[in-house]
Amino acid sequence: MDILIKALHGRGHNIDVIRTSTSWFIKENSTYYNSITVPSTKGINEEFVADVLNKMMDYERGKRSWLSGVRLYWDMVSVIYETHEMVCQLVTNIFESEEILKTLKEKQYDLLLTDPGWGAGILLAHKLKLPLVYNVRWTNNGEGHFEIAPSPMSYIPVTGSRNTDKMNFFQRVENYFSYLLMDIQCSRFNLAQYQALCDKYFDPPVRFLELLQGADIWLMRVDFVFEFPRPTMPNIIYIGGFQCQPAKALPHDLETFMQSSGEHGVVIMSLGSYISILPDEVTAEIAAAFARLPQKVIWRYTGKRPSALGNNTLLIDWMPQNDLLGHPKTKVFIAHGGTNGVQEALYHGVPVVGIPLFFDQYDNLLRLQERGGARIITVATLDKNTLHAAIQEVINNASYRESMQRLSDLHRDTPIKPLDSALFWIEFVMRHKEKSQECKSTQTKDKNQQGTELSSTN
Numbered sequence: 001m002d003i004l005i006k007a008l009h010g011r012g013h014n015i016d017v018i019r020t021s022t023s024w025f026i027k028e029n030s031t032y033y034n035s036i037t038v039p040s041t042k043g044i045n046e047e048f049v050a051d052v053l054n055k056m057m058d059y060e061r062g063k064r065s066w067l068s069g070v071r072l073y074w075d076m077v078s079v080i081y082e083t084h085e086m087v088c089q090l091v092t093n094i095f096e097s098e099e100i101l102k103t104l105k106e107k108q109y110d111l112l113l114t115d116p117g118w119g120a121g122i123l124l125a126h127k128l129k130l131p132l133v134y135n136v137r138w139t140n141n142g143e144g145h146f147e148i149a150p151s152p153m154s155y156i157p158v159t160g161s162r163n164t165d166k167m168n169f170f171q172r173v174e175n176y177f178s179y180l181l182m183d184i185q186c187s188r189f190n191l192a193q194y195q196a197l198c199d200k201y202f203d204p205p206v207r208f209l210e211l212l213q214g215a216d217i218w219l220m221r222v223d224f225v226f227e228f229p230r231p232t233m234p235n236i237i238y239i240g241g242f243q244c245q246p247a248k249a250l251p252h253d254l255e256t257f258m259q260s261s262g263e264h265g266v267v268i269m270s271l272g273s274y275i276s277i278l279p280d281e282v283t284a285e286i287a288a289a290f291a292r293l294p295q296k297v298i299w300r301y302t303g304k305r306p307s308a309l310g311n312n313t314l315l316i317d318w319m320p321q322n323d324l325l326g327h328p329k330t331k332v333f334i335a336h337g338g339t340n341g342v343q344e345a346l347y348h349g350v351p352v353v354g355i356p357l358f359f360d361q362y363d364n365l366l367r368l369q370e371r372g373g374a375r376i377i378t379v380a381t382l383d384k385n386t387l388h389a390a391i392q393e394v395i396n397n398a399s400y401r402e403s404m405q406r407l408s409d410l411h412r413d414t415p416i417k418p419l420d421s422a423l424f425w426i427e428f429v430m431r432h433k434e435k436s437q438e439c440k441s442t443q444t445k446d447k448n449q450q451g452t453e454l455s456s457t458n
Contacts, residue, residue, distance in 0.1 A: 001115060001135055003243045006032050007423055016107065018124075020090055038093050038100065042086055052079055056358045057279055060379040081189045084140060087118040088193045094124065095201050104128060110430045116140065119194045122211050126202065131433045132215040133426055137222065137339055138360070139212060140194070141186040144220060148213050150231040153179055157228065159363050164370050165228035216429045219422050221339055225411045226346060226367055237425050241411055242418035243340060244347035247326020254298070257314055258329045261296040267391060268324050268350075269334035270300040271357070272341060284308050288384035293391060295331060298324065325350050331395050337361030342368060349408035351375075351400035353390045355382060372403030 005015050009032035017033045019026040022043035028035045059072045094100050105128065112130040114121025116139040125132040136144045143159050145151060157163035158178040163171050194208040216235065223240035250258065258266055267290070271278075278286075283306045290297045291310025302317045309315065321341070324330060325348040335341040337356045342364045345352050352374040354365035368374035375390045394400045416424075 001113075003419070004113065004135060004422060004426075007419055008426065009033065011423065011427075016109075018094075018120075036100070036103065038090055038097075040086075040090060040093065042089070044083060044086065052076075053357060054279075057282070057379060077185055077189060080185075081193075084119070084190050084193050087120050088197055091120050091123050091197055094120075095127065095197075101127075110433060111426065113426065116144070116212060116215070119208065119212070122208070122215075123194065123197060123201075126206065126211050131429045133217045133219065133429055134215045135219050135221070135422075137220065140190045141212075142182050143360075144218060145230060145232065145236070148218070149233050149236070152231075155228075156230050157363070158182060159360050162362055162366065164366065165230075217425045219425065221343075223411065223418070225407050226343070228367065237421060239418040239422045241343045241347050242422055243322075244344050245322060247323045247348070248320070250320065250323055250327065254320075254324070257296065257298070258324075258327055261329055264294045264296070265329045265331035265395075266324075266327070267293065267295045267297045267332050267334065267395075268319070268321070268330055269297065270319060270321055270341065271336040271355070272338045278303060280304065280306075282379075282382065285383045286387060287313065289387035289391070292384070292388050295391075295395070322348075332391060334391070335365075337363075337365040339364060346373070346404065346407050346411055349401070349405040351394045351404045353377065353387070353394055355379065368404075368407075371407060372399055373407060375400070 005017065008015055015033040016036055017026060017030075018036045018038060019028065020038050020040035020043050022040045024044060026035070028037055055072060055075050059068055062068065094104075104124075109128065109130055111133060112121055112125040112128070113133050113135060114125070116122060116134050116136055119140050122132065124130075134144070138144060139147050141147060145156075153176045154172050155165045155167065156175075157165060157167070158175055160182070161171075161175050161178040163175050167175060191208055198206050198208050198211070218233075218236045219239050220236050221240055221242070223238045226240055249255070269286075278301075283301070283303065286299075287306035287308040287310065290299070290313045291308060293310075293312065295312070297310075297313040298319060299313055299315050300317070300319045300321075301315055305315060322344050325333060325344050330348075330350055332353055333341070333345045333350045334353045334355065335345065337354045338361060342352070346368070352365065352368055354361075354369070354374050354376045355378075356362035356365055356376065357379065362376070365374055365376050369376055375394050377386055377390050
């Protein structure tokens with residue numbers, strides 16, 4: 001979101017960002033947006049994420065039984081329910097505050113931009129009668145395409161199924177039941193919370209699912225160099241890699257370290273902004289694997305320094321990831337499989353050793369592995385030997401880099417850059433917002449009329 005906001009500000013737009021008082025990442029003061037802070041007593045923080053990670057680690061690295069699997073699944077359902085509960089509380093705090101609502105209405109916004117992974121922006125757009133644009137990969141029901149595009153279970157893998165688009169009969173059956181499980185979870189737990197808010201605050205009545213599906217433009221954070229082939233819709237605009245850019249010069253100390261690697265090059269490792277600390281036994285295995293490499297290693301990690309850390313490894317608490325991936329000395333990227341990191345690796349043509357931890361990360365890495373650009377190691381099999389072997393294979397087997405370079409060439413060879421496309425369609429909706437609202441009003445009126453006719457017929 002931050003990248004889109006900066007770009008919109010650079011084109012002369014004024015942006016207000018709604019945040020909670022407990023927000024982890026969104027700062028109250030900024031040079032390129034104004035903030036509206038909503039009082040909150042609880043939010044997603046480092047402790048919340050660490051608890052989820054520890055449960056996943058315990059399951060993956062412990063004795064995996066059907067009972068522990070059921071227990072983990074229920075824990076994940078509870079975590080997701082709790083996060084949506086926090087978001088619904090944010091909506092309630094906004095709708096119950098006359099001062100905040102009065103401020104928002106007086107602003108006379110042209111558009112509301114939101115990530116539909118959380119439902120707050122969707123409800124607020126309906127309340128303020130604003131055009132709606134999504135910066136989307138996920139909705140509160142799962143992968144975004146499933147909401148508005150045909151998704152045949154025979155070749156569209158459900159997130160978490162660990163299937164590709166080439167499934168045998170039993171995988172298709174498993175895929176279908178994965179979809180049913182996801183649908184039950186979302187309809188019974190996630191959607192129900194948002195529908196309760198619709199029932200309480202909106203008159204005439206409206207279904208939350210219709211609001212979710214009714215966005216004007218879906219800016220989808222993938223492209224078909226990365227995604228498996230599937231049906232789509234005309235208001236889905238693919239902006240995969242919009243955050244990527246050519247590498248800039250590194251700070252002097254990092255550049256010196258990169259050059260000191262000689263012909264062997266450098267391995268980059270980062271598990272993203274959410275994962276700051278891992279269990280000691282896991283970091284010990286990772287450090288021991290790195291110590292055996294002829295390459296230098298830059299490892300973004302803020303936890304306890306592993307005792308087995310070798311002289312070839314530089315431990316830092318922040319890295320210019322995009323610039324490091326674009327450096328000619330970088331040989332491989334060890335990543336957890338988040339969308340941003342995977343897209344940056346693809347953009348720069350750097351092969352990946354993936355260590356997926358939770359949610360969509362395995363699925364993201366699987367897409368690269370199927371195209372020959374990545375090797376996946378599960379947490380359950382991660383030790384100094386498996387990690388060392390995977391790194392050596394990806395570095396020494398030229399096919400990994402060649403595959404990623406081919407994908408990079410295809411990804412970059414477009415008539416318009418993904419970020420420019422996103423900005424065009426956001427401004428397109430602004431320019432035609434009156435027509436958009438007229439169309440939605442007509443559709444709502446027709447549905448209400450149909451409901452009246454059905455009632456009188458019954």
